[in-house]
Amino acid sequence: MHHHTHDSASSTLLWNGWRGLGGWNFYFLLKFGLLWYGYLNFHALTNLVFLAWLLFPLPSLRLHRLRNGLSIPLSIALFWHDTWLPGMHSLLSQGDQLAGFSGAYLLDLTNRFINWQMIGAAFVLLVLYLFVSQWVRISVLVSLMLIWLNVMNFAGPSFALLPTKAATPEVARNVAPGEKAVVNSSDPLDQSAPPSSANLTAWLNRFYDSERQRVTEFPAALPADSQPFDILIVNICSLAWSDVDSAQLRNHPLWQHFDIVLNNYNSATGYSGPAGLRLLRASCGQTSHSDLYKPTDQRCYLFDNLAKLGFKQQLMMDHTGVFGGYLKELRDYGDLQAPLMSQVGIAPALTSFEGSTVFNDAQLMQRWLDERSKSNDARSATFYNLIPLHDGTRELGSSQTAAWKPRAQQLFNQLDSFLNNLEKSGRRVMVVVVPEHGAALQGDKMQMSGLRDIPSPSITHVPVGIKFVGMKAPHQGQPLTIDTPTSLQAISALVSRVIDGQVFNAPNVNMSALTDNLPQTPVVSENDNAVVVMYQGKPWIRLNGGDWVAYPQ
Template sequence: MNKNINTASQSTSSLPLLGQYWRGLGGWNYYFLLKFGLLWYGYLNFHPLANLVLVACLLLPIPNIRLHRLRHWLAVPFGIGLFYHDTWLPGIGSLLSQGDQLAGLSGTYLLELIQRFINWQMLGAAFVLWVAYLFLVQWLRFTVLVVVALGWLNVLDMSGPAMKLLPVVEQPMAGRQFDKPKAASDMVSPADIPATNQNLNAALDAFYQREQQRQTRFPNSLPADAVPFDLLVINICSLSWSDLEAVKLASHPVWQRFDIRFQDFHSATSYSGPAGIRLLRASCGQSAQQALYKPADPRCYLFDNLAQLGFGTQLAMDHDGDFGGYLTDLRQHGNMQAPLMSQQGISRALVSFDDEPVLNDAQLFSRWLRQRQADGDTRSATFFNLIPLHDGNRLPGKNETAPYRDRALDLFDQLDAFFEQLEQSGRRLMVVVVPEHGAALVGDKVQLSGLRDIPSPSITRVPVGIKLFGMQAPHRGPALEIETPSSYLAISELIARLVDGRQFEAEAVDWQALTRGLPQTAAVSENDNAVVMEFQGDSYIRLNQGDWVPYPR
């Protein structure tokens, strides 16, 4: 028996005493301190468990000091990748999917974008933190602090990004009626349901299920006394309420001309192609991003509905539509088959971000009006896309981006002059101005200025105005303000209410009745890899099918 005890003792003593080989994180402490600082101010989409795994790999005892140091160097690329994963920057898949578009950008514009990523204030703060770390490391064991902090963050949120300071207890509400809101404010978020990951997913699913059931009902035919008129939908790229406020142009005279204005209209996306498709499919409720590239119910296509009622459809743009396959998207997924209005002889006003010309909008407006006057008293519906406000556009012969305010002021002045032309023409027209999305002039903690990969509320809340020309009883006084959350279905519904044109010759128009009960749509916006949804008055974001986190303020 003693022999067995001695054998066991020798076996135990021969095992490496790993406890004496515990070493600290060394310079990696600064890496994690930097992340904690960015997380505190909301600049990271932090993943606690992945970071804890990295710490565990760095701390696992290795007796050989050379192998220990080699491990730290081998971990550098993983640390860089994890840092990128913890940011709000577009995922690698998103970058690869947009590779062709990035290659199409001008070199000058690409250089400008790179310069925007350099934040000298944050670099200065990082330098101060580095000096403070070198000074305090003489007395403090930062490895212990880092491990404790990561452990606590994992306790707070074991299942996903830790953007909350306190844990939220999962209380599934599977039996609650997400799909039967009592009021507009409850469309997505009944007040007594907690904002847990499970409930947010359920709310989003219920939202899309409801939207699939909504549709504008156009008449099968127009009555005999229907009055012909023109519909002109002006779709402006890169214009939101946030942008207007940033350049102080929200009070420009053109915005005072409208009869109806939507104060809480959401574009549901922050990219041009999806925005164009959604507008052309305005006659159905809001669909998920992936559904935009699948066939839709024929009754969803706004311009097709109008064509069946005798409206001739037209398409006009101040660019060629090649970048990002924009024109292809309109034709394949928006079913806009009308030929592009001739651009021959129109002068160049700007050079776009991809070195292509941006044409003079005033000349295009005048050409369109002359053609309509030549066509006489017929019905038409025109989709007009404008891009002078897109990021990166510059004046001919210049290398730097033209100031956004100057370009916006020119466009608004041209629209104002065009509206004056329409007044004088005497034609019956319904003009709908609806931007695609904002320009992201003012960045936030999630995205730098000019980036739109994440459809934030400041990008997707856009100014929408409607003006009727040639009416016997035109609207007087300030515009009717639609304050309820709205999207494209409301535009389609309003067009359907006016499609017979009889309001143009009415001796009096009940504007309140005309706008009463327009469809409301909750603020849900989506791109390929990001969803932003308003829930109980706050915005939440989900990236790459991950977990929901509050949108950083």
């Protein structure tokens, strides 16, 4: 009899240990709210485990308090894990660079990071929760909601809190043991298989395999009748079509100057260093991010291919190239050994976000033209990197970030008048304007404006213009626009097609014949811990090698 009462006493003690979630309810409600609007990359099971840990009955109040204390750092880590924010690894790898940012720029970033409307909405939610919880056991509702999300997540490929359009990213479904991952053998890059995690990974691996086979063929030597000319590759930081549109600069006269515009060009990365390396290695197919930092076939280096044919390598920048080891990377992994063209006597134009000088691009371009006119080298190939549009760039003497549109307008004007000066000079120059990546002026559900950790389509879809200055044939007045999906190899291919310089001599040039069958490249973009692919017309993303998720639109 005595034994029986002891049992019931302990079970009563355990029963009294049920305390509900208390303030943790608000934590989960906040997440449900963000999930509703598609702002979270929600991990349903991990959250359910956390809920169970919080609910587990503990008889002693001391243990209960200890658990609450331990749960605070856990909850913050879990919240971070459920957002699209870059992982700790990414932050640490960028940490040394963050240290170089100016205080004013860090403040500007913080201010952008705070979404005041969201803070207002969270406050309203808090008041509602405190009000309703007087009568309703919110813990029961929150627990049921989380269980439901887990069931939905387990049962189907995707779940939407709203039945109409999936606000939350759909998670790619893993193929069940009975199913086959469908592969169309005739075209390795066929996208008819359903977008499951396994299929997307397999497709990406096939993409890399097929890209490894691609090399631009350059002649072993120039033909006897070839005409000398210069190649100037203008690599602009932070300029995508989405930025051009949000600043309403699509009608700027600069775009009318070009003979060819690649309308559907993918820069394949959201960072400057990798963008430079991809361009310098444009003569081979697209590699993964990590392969950019490994030795590659000598035939991949565009500027080396040109140097072998007598094009003198040149390097020009409107900045020092010290930040992030940019210049060192070009030398070590892009095999660009040309000395940096002197910036002595060039006026400073702006101050970069980390406090270094951005030089006047109009003066630099004029210096390039003056030096080319004096030089004995018949042919040259110049890599020119410009950063006045980079996030956080300020007017001289100011600590505030300068507005992007006036900076872009000025740069477009400078490029425009430089092209006019080139025409007047009578020199033959192939000018290729190819941005590194966008400025992310808009931002989206995954990233606030200015962040480029995830190379989303709006960041990597950049405007590419090619202009043949000094042609005998008259300019068409309207550029020929190419709408097929292209990337870096298309630039290398175009250069190789005009390498003999005859395009400048011909009485008329058929631009569409010149651009016929340019190498096409499906949209695959990556930074060190994020890959974005276009699959069946929709962007999919994989973070830190995890599962594929539909990019929240």
